[in-house]
Amino acid sequence: MVALKRFLSTARVALAATVATAAPTVIAAQTSGSTVLTVRVQPEAMIQRHSEDSIVVKIRLAERATAILWRAEVCGTPPSGSVTISRSGVHVIRMADLPGIGSVCLASSDGALSYRLDG
DSSP states (O other): OHHHHHHHHHHHHHHHHHHHHOSSEEEEEEETTEEEEEEEOOOEEEEEEEETTEEEEEEEOOTTOOEEEEEESSOOSOOTTOEEEOSSEEEEEEGGGSOSSSEEEEEETTSSOEEEEOO
């Protein structure tokens, strides 16, 4: 029993150290000898050049959200024919598939994400 208590105490310290350095919000609580762990992952997006004629979009969407991609001199309202991303992940998109000219613009349907890749 003493060894188990020592293990649980060490595990709590290790969890606390991990929680302190983790990017997502983590909440841990102990009740009646069991531990409950809740992780909240925030939406995030990054666009990079993949090649001269394509980009790579790394995106984590909120539940039920989508993202729209298009090109414009000033990112505002997306035009019809914009590319829709409906799931989180890594997506390679051809520049020719994006309507418009100018910078690459990204916006999520829930308003959480807005990103612009110049040039």
